[in-house]
Amino acid sequence: MKTWLLIGMSLLSLTTQAITVEVVGSAPLTSSVSYAREQALEDAMRQASLRAGAQVSSTQLMDKGVIEQDDVRVRSQAQLSNVQVLWEDQLNGLYQVSIRADVKPEAMCPASTQRYRKSVAITGFGLANPAQATLGRLQNIEQDLSRVLVNTLNDRGAIHALDASQTSLYQDPRRAPSAETAQQRLTTSVALATQFGAQYVVSGVVRDLAMIGEAREHVARQSDTHWLSLMGFEADSQARRFVVDVYVHDGLSGAMLFQRSYATEGDWDRRRTEKTGFATPQFWQSGYGHEVRGLLVDVVDDVDEVLRCQPxxxxxxxxxxxxxxxxxxxxxxxxxxxxxxxxxxxxxxxxxxxxxxxxxxxxxxxxxxxxxxxxxxxxxxxxxxxxxxxxxxxxxxx
CATH class of the missing domain: 2.40.10.410 (FlgT, C-terminal domain)
Structure with missing residues (x-):
């Protein structure tokens, strides 16, 4: 008796943002050069597609416990654009082609046609290290980060985002979410969803706002900044980190549907004594604010995509x-x-x-x-x- 065994595995990237990749494709020179070049180019484009994610399926045909057929298929439906040939060469019986291309991964649920706006409560984002918010007076990030997400999601029209910025889902942001037991997550997120009439709950933690190299340069910079400020000048800008964790919970069961950490850095070119605040015009005009804005666009893209795939x-x-x-x-x-x-x-x-x-x-x-x-x-x-x-x-x- 023969038995078919089908195993499927998905390795799809979450983000739908295009990425730029450089790959080298190759093909044997067994016939004409033009044919080998065509095969090498197809190989390069296939490798570029796989960089954005793939679906792997394995089919086995067994007869009395012995594998007679074992097929493994790798498939990617990523979209390629702006394909450029960088160089071509013939080496050791192979024709090689190097390309650069923009690759956009396949959406998580491309066939979804569900049109209803899901209600989502966006909670406050706790600060894992509040002292790091002192520079620029960014303490308002705990509430205003969630408000930025609320406004951006509502502007897109696919989600009805609700402002729950005055509520925190985690008592100790430094240990979220691992410190919360399954029962606590269920109780807290479900209670919050019920209170706001929301189907899902988005929460998060700001992990890092530190200046890069701050620990090594603190003493020298403290002295230099003091004298420069007395003379009416400011020290040079310095790179600053921004790391945030984002979680999406189901409001009915309390189960976590999505968890991801985002990180970027940018030049903090505001005066060290300035009370800039988070999400103010002065903040967005800084090099740091520009990088943070781009990162938050990625957050919104991912949350939008995750919830679009939910009923x-x-x-x-x-x-x-x-x-x-x-x-x-x-x-x-x-x-x-x-x-x-x-x-x-x-x-x-x-x-x-x-x-x-x-x-x-x-x-x-x-x-x-x-x-x-x-x-x-x-x-x-x-x-x-x-x-x-x-x-x-x-x-x-x-």
């Missing part, structure tokens, strides 16, 4: 006969006539007795009849009592 979910808050009230704002883009599937929420425990949220398909749907500013009214074919639909069940659009 739209809203909580049922009231049932009466065939009518169902759903907690979803008008800004989510729901319209009369839209249909949603109904799911029952439940809890089960894994082997470590940790709670997990489970959604069970109730094989029924609701049709939206009214869209109010803060909620939606829908109807079912049968009464809620016949289908056992109750408060805290969910409606989902995939």
């Amino acid at each position: 739209f979910m809203a909580r049922i808050v009231k049932t009466r006969g065939q009518k169902v009230h759903i907690e979803a704002p008008a800004g989510a883009g729901i319209r009369p006539g839209d249909k949603f599937q109904v799911y029952r929420t439940g809890t089960f425990y894994n082997l470590d007795l940790e709670p997990r949220t489970e959604l069970s398909d109730m094989a029924t749907e609701v049709v939206v009849k009214q869209v109010q500013p803060q909620f939606v009214v829908a109807e079912m074919k049968l009464g809620a009592e016949h289908l056992a639909v109750q408060r805290d069940d969910m409606v989902i659009a995939w």
